[in-house]
Structures are given as C-alpha cells and as structure tokens.
Amino acid sequence: MGDDVRVVIVDDHSIFRSGLRSDLDASIVVVAEAADVAAAVEAIAETQPDVVLLDVHLPSGEAAASVPDASGGEAVIRGAAPLSPGTRFLALSVSDAAEDVVRVIRAGARGYITKGSSGIEVSRAAHAVAGGDAVFSPRLAGFVLDAFGAAVGETATTNDELDRLSTREQEVMRLIARGYAYKEVAAELFISMKTVESHVSAVLRKLQLSSRYELTAWASARRLL
Incomplete structure (x- = not known):
C-alpha cells in the first residue's frame, strides 16, 4: 500500500479498538488510542498522526460542552484540528442515520466508512485519506449526496x-x-x-x-x- 500511515484510533469500546488494531494492514502504524474526547484531543496533539480513525458516536461528555449539540466525533475534530493541522479524520459508523454522518463530514472529516468494513478496507481508506482523497462507504454515500446535492x-x-x-x-x-x-x-x-x-x-x-x-x-x- 505504499508508505506507512500513522493513525490514532478513537472509540469508546476497547474491544473494537483492539479488534481493529489487529486487523489493520502492516503499513498502518497505530501510535495511540483514545476512548473519549479529552483523551483523543490530547493524543492527537501529542502524536501528530496522519489519520484519525474516529467513531462518529463517541460520547461527547464534558469536554464537548462548549460545542452545543455536537457529537463526540465532531468535538474531537474541532478540538484537535487546530492542534494538529496536518492530521486528517476518517469517520467510522454503524449508524444509518443521515444526520449523524453528514454532521461529522461537515465538521471536517475527510470521509467515512462503516464499522462492518474489513481491516484491509479500513487500511486502504486510511491510505487514501492520508493522501488527500475523500473516501465514501457505498452503504452511506447517498446521505452525503443528498445533503450536499441540496x-x-x-x-x-x-x-x-x-x-x-x-x-x-x-x-x-x-x-x-x-x-x-x-x-x-x-x-x-x-x-x-x-x-x-x-x-x-x-x-x-x-x-x-x-x-x-x-x-x-x-x-x-x-x-x-
């Protein structure tokens, strides 16, 4: 897949984080993991990763209180992007709710894929996002088409x-x-x-x-x- 891509995995479920980490291609180097907004922002600022694999439905918690109605995923992007300007965000979701995915894209994510994707699919998506491209999951692409098409x-x-x-x-x-x-x-x-x-x-x-x-x-x- 080319050069290594340094990533931070952000998800509040440790089983998902460990499973994803073990399934990723060898070219994906996990430099940190985080389970909440505050820890994610700190880890991203410290490690300056190429890509953040970000749970759309990360609980917002107190750290996102300054962003009314924002999800945890949105709060991570808004909090970490200024601290790590070279980092790109790839959203992961199990949701079929259009507003959930569209909001995180509008917050600054470079793409999104479903959590049902294989490790190799996530790895390819991470490489694409690191290279400046956008990645759309076929199951959810219609949401973005509808939202931006309007x-x-x-x-x-x-x-x-x-x-x-x-x-x-x-x-x-x-x-x-x-x-x-x-x-x-x-x-x-x-x-x-x-x-x-x-x-x-x-x-x-x-x-x-x-x-x-x-x-x-x-x-x-x-x-x-």
Whole structure:
C-alpha cells in the first residue's frame, strides 16, 4: 500500500479498538488510542498522526460542552484540528442515520466508512485519506449526496454546464465523482497527478462547486456517473 500511515484510533469500546488494531494492514502504524474526547484531543496533539480513525458516536461528555449539540466525533475534530493541522479524520459508523454522518463530514472529516468494513478496507481508506482523497462507504454515500446535492444550485442545463468543461476535464470529473483517488485518475488517463489536480481545480471553479463532495452530488443528480 505504499508508505506507512500513522493513525490514532478513537472509540469508546476497547474491544473494537483492539479488534481493529489487529486487523489493520502492516503499513498502518497505530501510535495511540483514545476512548473519549479529552483523551483523543490530547493524543492527537501529542502524536501528530496522519489519520484519525474516529467513531462518529463517541460520547461527547464534558469536554464537548462548549460545542452545543455536537457529537463526540465532531468535538474531537474541532478540538484537535487546530492542534494538529496536518492530521486528517476518517469517520467510522454503524449508524444509518443521515444526520449523524453528514454532521461529522461537515465538521471536517475527510470521509467515512462503516464499522462492518474489513481491516484491509479500513487500511486502504486510511491510505487514501492520508493522501488527500475523500473516501465514501457505498452503504452511506447517498446521505452525503443528498445533503450536499441540496446545496448545489441548478443554474443551467446539464449540457450547458458540461460545455464549460473541456473533454479532458469531463473525463477527470466523472472519475473523481465516482470516488477515484487522484493517483487512480492519473493512471487511468495516463497523466500526472499534478495535471489531475489542475483539472479538478478547473472543474470545481467552472461549475462553481467547492469540494469533491459537491461534485459527486452534482454528477449524481445529473446521472453522469
């Protein structure tokens, strides 16, 4: 899977933490574990991990009291992100409630996967998130599409919108919207990652979108996937 990825596992169930730790790929180095918000923020600030594997439903407790109605997962992100700016957050969830997952994504998580995922799937997701990509669990992806799709303005017809993009930009747009990592897009189209990044920036600018989440929602709503 490439270079090692340093992670912190945050979950209030010790059995889940130990099980996940044992199932992760050898390239995933667990530098700390935490069972609550305060311990998680402290561990992240101290270890500066690449990725935090974060329980969406971590109990908020007293440490999250300054963030009304926030879940523990949200509180960890808001508390730790300023202290470890290079760290990315990957949410883990067993919930099928849209608002739970969408809120933690809006708080700053780079993606989410279900707790039913295998160790190799979590490991791959951690590598993708560490590399700057977003990761969507197929079981829950519709929640994000619906949530961010509602914010995407219908300002032109599909053809008019696509006409703003070059042929190559349309190719990149479809692959990114389908969840491809930048490296995978580069390999698929035989171009460099830097070129992929340039195309993605151009696509978002021309379509007046702010993230790949919105791009996925935009493409899904127009049946371009």
